[in-house]
Amino acid sequence: MKYFSVAVLGIICAFLLADFLFGQGVSPTQKSDLDESVTSTPAIVFKHALHGDSIGLDCAYCHTGARSSGHAFMPAKSDCMDCHRLPLTENPGIETLDSALAGAASEPWVVKSNLPEHVVFHHGVHSAAGVECADCHRPHRGAVGEATLASDGAQGFRNDIYGGEKFDMKMCLSCHRGETFKQKNFKPAATYCAACHR
């Protein structure tokens, strides 16, 4: 009897060991690869700090839907060329940019949204309610200047992309419940499931 129970225990241990060694990971499909979320060919060296912070362009100038539509949208090459038809500065870097823009496709940036299929996020309605883009797109960092961005080697955070942030439902819900951004006095927001989920 004793040998029998030891044998059973051994079998169970062997199975568990096999599962441990060869078993599949918990969530092989949930790998979020931020480096693939925004791609541009050929690489255009775009710096948000040069456009927003230094010359005061509104986000919606390039992300045309950011204040009026569900998707913020990435700018087309024609949006860039509105300003970049003429060399803008004496900066030698501008020539590199001009040649990159000349060779760029009509839609240089391809963005793959990290938003799951069952979640709806409407940029326009948030903007209309007084939420600033930077309220969500500069998370947990306070004011981020170019110096911080350039020296920031943190993984998943690139200085050509605003954010690199990881959004989760907790972040949405804490603001919708009025727990964060109290100083901004937002109107009470919907917290029922179907407001954002399908």
Added chain:
Amino acid sequence: MMAAGFALFGCRDGLLGSSSGSRKLPTLGDFEDEVRRAVAQGGRGFELVKVPMPGSIKSSLSTVRSQDSANRFGMAIDLDVCDGCGKCILACNMENNVPLVTEDEAAKNRFMHWIQICGGVPFMCAHCGDAPCEKVCPTGAANHTPDGLSAMMYKRCTGSRFCGANCPLHARKFNFNDAQALGLARKFNDEVPQRGKGVMEKCSMCLQRLQNDRLRFKTEVGVAKAAGVPVLGSGEWRGRGVQTACSEACSKHAIIFGNWLDENSELVKVASRRELYAPSVVAGLDPSVVYMRGRR
């Protein structure tokens, strides 16, 4: 021993075949054929009883807060006009990416359609104010929106099927199949996610159309206010101009969608001149979808 463990536990999906294999997509013709078959097979009709016009939601659940809402969406189906052609079913399937079923299930009349022709009349979820399905959901996946819709959060559903068992209309459909892997599903509409195996689904009263219109409306009002442009009306969203897929598809205009709490809604204007009926099994549960017959 290790090999046996490997086979049993190690790579369950790997050995049994992955669901992301080659998927064939059904054609529109397949969906049309299935709808024709469902209409021909039909279902047993429900006994209809007279009901008053739906007003604010009357629910025994404390979580349903309707008193602060100006909207309660619903439909009225005109029994004098409807001939049970089934165009509403096809429109619904395409709007909501409803999958096909296997031959076996079709023979047993077990379609995934959110609308079923019972006794020559389309029946779908009645979006009861006092919904019995929501009371038995263990995860809160079936819940009510302030607009009076009985909504379904697919990602929350664990497939207990209690809601389906508690629905007197049998309006809830359970995904026994992995329709995508079996090549039974096609995504016609990007606004609606496809449901996986083990998830309950039902008529959502085209929630996506309503919510998209609400977001558009609120954005426009917000932008107008910020620009100092006067806004017509109260600036409150009432869902005017939205149609469900079935009401849009009905060539005889037998399905009328609208807002029961908006006296300017076509639904209220039409329904106030007619006798209203509901299936006797849900008549006491404050249904939002009612049937019209005769003149009052």
